[in-house]
Amino acid sequence: MSGILFVIGTGPGNPEQMTPEAHSAISASTDFFGYGPYLDRLHLGAHQLRHASDNREELERAGAALTMAAGGRKVCVVSGGDPGVFAMAAAVCEAIDTGPAEWRSVELVVVPGITAMLAVAARVGAPLGHDFCAISLSDNLKPWDIIEKRLALAAKAGFVIALYNPISKARPWQLGKALELLRTQLPLQTPVIFGRAVGRPDEQIAVKPLGDARADLADMATCIIVGSPETRIISGGGKPAIVYTPRSIAGGKR
Amino acid sequence: MSGILFVIGTGPGNPEQMTPEAHSAISASTDFFGYGPYLDRLHLGAHQLRHASDNREELERAGAALTMAAGGRKVCVVSGGDPGVFAMAAAVCEAIDTGPAEWRSVELVVVPGITAMLAVAARVGAPLGHDFCAISLSDNLKPWDIIEKRLALAAKAGFVIALYNPISKARPWQLGKALELLRTQLPLQTPVIFGRAVGRPDEQIAVKPLGDARADLADMATCIIVGSPETRIISGGGKPAIVYTPRSIAGGKR
Numbered sequence: 001m002s003g004i005l006f007v008i009g010t011g012p013g014n015p016e017q018m019t020p021e022a023h024s025a026i027s028a029s030t031d032f033f034g035y036g037p038y039l040d041r042l043h044l045g046a047h048q049l050r051h052a053s054d055n056r057e058e059l060e061r062a063g064a065a066l067t068m069a070a071g072g073r074k075v076c077v078v079s080g081g082d083p084g085v086f087a088m089a090a091a092v093c094e095a096i097d098t099g100p101a102e103w104r105s106v107e108l109v110v111v112p113g114i115t116a117m118l119a120v121a122a123r124v125g126a127p128l129g130h131d132f133c134a135i136s137l138s139d140n141l142k143p144w145d146i147i148e149k150r151l152a153l154a155a156k157a158g159f160v161i162a163l164y165n166p167i168s169k170a171r172p173w174q175l176g177k178a179l180e181l182l183r184t185q186l187p188l189q190t191p192v193i194f195g196r197a198v199g200r201p202d203e204q205i206a207v208k209p210l211g212d213a214r215a216d217l218a219d220m221a222t223c224i225i226v227g228s229p230e231t232r233i234i235s236g237g238g239k240p241a242i243v244y245t246p247r248s249i250a251g252g253k254r
Numbered sequence: 255m256s257g258i259l260f261v262i263g264t265g266p267g268n269p270e271q272m273t274p275e276a277h278s279a280i281s282a283s284t285d286f287f288g289y290g291p292y293l294d295r296l297h298l299g300a301h302q303l304r305h306a307s308d309n310r311e312e313l314e315r316a317g318a319a320l321t322m323a324a325g326g327r328k329v330c331v332v333s334g335g336d337p338g339v340f341a342m343a344a345a346v347c348e349a350i351d352t353g354p355a356e357w358r359s360v361e362l363v364v365v366p367g368i369t370a371m372l373a374v375a376a377r378v379g380a381p382l383g384h385d386f387c388a389i390s391l392s393d394n395l396k397p398w399d400i401i402e403k404r405l406a407l408a409a410k411a412g413f414v415i416a417l418y419n420p421i422s423k424a425r426p427w428q429l430g431k432a433l434e435l436l437r438t439q440l441p442l443q444t445p446v447i448f449g450r451a452v453g454r455p456d457e458q459i460a461v462k463p464l465g466d467a468r469a470d471l472a473d474m475a476t477c478i479i480v481g482s483p484e485t486r487i488i489s490g491g492g493k494p495a496i497v498y499t500p501r502s503i504a505g506g507k508r
Binding site: 011014015016017018019020021024058082083084085086089090091092093094096097104105107108110111112113114115118119121122123125126127128129130131132133134135136139140141142143146149150153154156157158159232234236238239242244245246247248249250251252253 | 265268269270271272273274275278312336337338339340343344345346347348350351358359361362364365366367368369372373375376377379380381382383384385386387388389390393394395396397400403404407408410411412413486488490492493496498499500501502503504505507
């Protein structure tokens with residue numbers, strides 16, 4: 001009697017960046033759970049039911065989807081980007097881990113997607129060209145001091161740093177504080193990329209040196225990439241600047 | 255007279271994980287550069303020319319592609335996974351940065367793809383569920399002591415760690431050494447995922463505790479995800495184990 005639960009990523013919002021695998025999961029599903037604007041990206045048939053919810057409440061949403069799948073429905077939980085990167089897949093796993101036994105019998109299929117940092121990076125060149133990390137700036141689910149510690153260690157490691165969930169109405173000061181901290185750890189000319197709604201009609205890209213990077217360049221739809229000390233900008237040729245991080249650091253074998 | 259240079263990612267190898275955007279770039283191109291096995295994934299027409307090369311020689315390949323694009327051709331440089339993650343996009347940018355001025359007039363279009371760690375993560379659940387990093391274990395382009403330093407700082411930061419380029423004939427000992435180092439920094443029961451050729455017919459997935467993780471579980475086609483101390487395994491229900499990293503750490507606001 002147990003159904004199936006797909007957890008899919010739509011990519012950053014450009015329909016051309018959603019995979020055929022995600023489309024197949026949508027076609028195979030009867031019920032859709034997710035944040036309203038993500039569900040709005042899908043073209044659903046008359047027999048396909050929307051269960052839209054707030055952007056928060058991930059665990060309740062995961063539980064509702066699992067209950068329906070355990071009852072035999074074909075259910076699709078929809079995230080933007082990749083479902084495994086600061087999105088619904090971990091919430092669904094957490095619900096299975098802590099929920100009723102019948103949820104474990106649901107067939108779980110996670111379908112990867114293009115996560116925001118990859119789309120932002122592609123748009124400007126190759127800033128993730130060497131080792132990098134991804135940090136959520138939301139202190140809803142972890143204490144702020146852990147975020148500060150991770151930012152400092154990431155800078156010390158020489159990682160390029162992608163910042164997810166940089167700012168929201170309920171979290172207005174965290175990005176400013178993070179940039180302030182990074183200015184004490186990295187050269188002030190380090191390139192910082194603000195990629196907003198990449199691939200969508202309202203896309204905005206800004207590249208600023210860390211010394212001039214301000215929190216008001218970001219909103220909820222922005223993914224930020226802070227370069228490493230090796231990250232470079234190529235200007236000229238009458239084209240937008242290219243930002244990239246070389247693959248090599250002096251001392252490798254070639 | 256200047257042409258266009260697409261730098262695309264095919265995803266990890268499952269055709270269902272290649273985006274429509276990548277397909278469009280392929281259709282629009284006349285000349286294809288890349289490692290032979292990646293070019294083999296494409297279905298090219300009779301007018302489309304293959305320029306296959308060795309897996310190394312990235313900078314020469316980028317230069318050859320740029321020269322052809324500067325001459326007016328529509329050129330496509332093909333990477334597996336995402337072109338911006340340990341792949342060709344950074345090599346192309348580096349070639350533009352250091353090469354002849356006419357290369358700067360080429361229109362550069364980087365098309366993102368599903369990178370290996372996202373596909374491996376999806377296959378087992380949601381191990382990248384919180385902050386994470388990606389480190390290449392190749393010491394061809396950076397000195398080994400930087401890799402060791404980054405591994406230690408990443409473990410100290412509590413990042414989930416994705417390891418790319420873990421092992422090859424020319425680099426046989428690096429993965430063993432990296433696992434040895436991580437065993438001194440992380441609990442021995444930390445889950446380690448070996449994801450080989452994910453989404454392809456010869457896919458192999460293994461999940462081992464860090465204490466039992468051995469280098470011979472990996473080959474060139476493997477992406478490894480080393481959990482954080484929070485990463486958990488859900489067993490039972492007669493299904494493959496689910497591996498996930500909870501979104502939360504005690505001390506967040508909710």
